[in-house]
Amino acid sequence: MLPMLKAAAVCLLIMLIPFPSQGQKVTFFEGSFEEALAQAKEQNKRVYLFTYTEPCQYCDSHRASCFRDRDVADMLEKNFIPIQRNLQRGEGVLFAMKYRADRHAESFVFDSDGRLLIRFVGPWTADAFLRELTRRLERDIIADRPGISPTLELPYPEFLRNAIEGTARPTSANVVQYLAEHPDWSEEVTWSVLTLLVKDEQLDRYILDNYQKLSKLYGKDEMERRAVAVIERRLGKALKNRSLPEVEAALKTLKNILPGYWPSYRSLFYNDYYLAVQDFHELKEVLDDDSYKGEFITPAQPQMLNNAAWAIYEHCEDHEILMWAVDGMRGIIEKNAPYAYVDTYAALLYKTGQYVEAEKQALHAIEIGNRNGQNTSSSEKLLRLIREKR
Numbered sequence: 001m002l003p004m005l006k007a008a009a010v011c012l013l014i015m016l017i018p019f020p021s022q023g024q025k026v027t028f029f030e031g032s033f034e035e036a037l038a039q040a041k042e043q044n045k046r047v048y049l050f051t052y053t054e055p056c057q058y059c060d061s062h063r064a065s066c067f068r069d070r071d072v073a074d075m076l077e078k079n080f081i082p083i084q085r086n087l088q089r090g091e092g093v094l095f096a097m098k099y100r101a102d103r104h105a106e107s108f109v110f111d112s113d114g115r116l117l118i119r120f121v122g123p124w125t126a127d128a129f130l131r132e133l134t135r136r137l138e139r140d141i142i143a144d145r146p147g148i149s150p151t152l153e154l155p156y157p158e159f160l161r162n163a164i165e166g167t168a169r170p171t172s173a174n175v176v177q178y179l180a181e182h183p184d185w186s187e188e189v190t191w192s193v194l195t196l197l198v199k200d201e202q203l204d205r206y207i208l209d210n211y212q213k214l215s216k217l218y219g220k221d222e223m224e225r226r227a228v229a230v231i232e233r234r235l236g237k238a239l240k241n242r243s244l245p246e247v248e249a250a251l252k253t254l255k256n257i258l259p260g261y262w263p264s265y266r267s268l269f270y271n272d273y274y275l276a277v278q279d280f281h282e283l284k285e286v287l288d289d290d291s292y293k294g295e296f297i298t299p300a301q302p303q304m305l306n307n308a309a310w311a312i313y314e315h316c317e318d319h320e321i322l323m324w325a326v327d328g329m330r331g332i333i334e335k336n337a338p339y340a341y342v343d344t345y346a347a348l349l350y351k352t353g354q355y356v357e358a359e360k361q362a363l364h365a366i367e368i369g370n371r372n373g374q375n376t377s378s379s380e381k382l383l384r385l386i387r388e389k390r
Helices: 011-016 033-043 057-067 070-079 091-098 126-138 158-165 172-181 188-197 201-209 211-218 220-240 244-257 262-276 280-288 298-315 319-335 339-351 355-371 377-389
Strands: 046-052 080-086 106-110 116-121
Touching (some): 033 080, 057 126, 070 126, 091 158, 116 126, 116 220, 201 220, 220 244, 280 319, 298 319
Antiparallel strands (some): 046 106
16 A cells, blocks of 8 residues: 655654553643743753644644653653644744744744754654654754744734734735845744745745855754755656656755755655656665665655555566565565555565465455554455455
């Protein structure tokens, strides 16, 4: 079964989140942000903020996995004053505007003076969340962000507030006039208007051309994410155009701006391209080449292979490539066997004529899916096809 999103997508993480332990639940502080800071200062703690919207499956998944986990609850309540804010309501709107919180299920950590220390996007499993939070706090990544003022409430234009709350959509004339009257796009309020309301090539070019300056003002954690989003949009255009030169141009830009991301994204970009054009021999070379597998991509590699294997099952008749996919998926499910992976493996076994093992794996996939409350109709249909061949 092919997951809905490409290999880099976070969506699969939701599918893999285990049912949380029914232990202690995180108790979120109910007061204002200023009151939370006062509590943090009094107790020598930091403030942890979780931002969400409604509805939001990513936010719900993060809550279910993390905030009902005993270890997460212990860690947050021992070291932080935990708060949460709906980005479309009340004080959450101010956080959305000030910190350009345009991603769901995002975590922020502030010191007791209200200085932003770290931010990172979810959802996460409980164990992974604890590792990531600890890693970010221990690493030397907490830097000054001179572009961020100490005040939460700033003179934001009314059309931005209305857009965040969802009460009125701004007109392009509103935004164009505001940007014309505020030519320094790196200024805090203008930067919020620009990033939250403008989604075009002009913004993309501004981000890439001013990446170093903006990183010094607002932090690498925000700007790395925005630069990667620009590159991914360019990749999307390249895939739509079926253009390998455009893929390579996007990779070149990434290498110049974020060289640390390049090895891992190289495999992602080529993987997506060769999937799109159904060049399975080149796709095999990409996934076989260990030099593409940087630290960043390692957790996503099984999903990349599953995506490729499902496309091979659907569109490829080359026996050598099919057997390569069978071998690859066998190695994957020996280590990690969610429903989608076992379903793909069973389908490949069926297509290569290995009906006895295909039936066994299809039944296993159905068992896993039923246990997790997933739709198993794909495996049930496959099982009927297998039994017709036996």
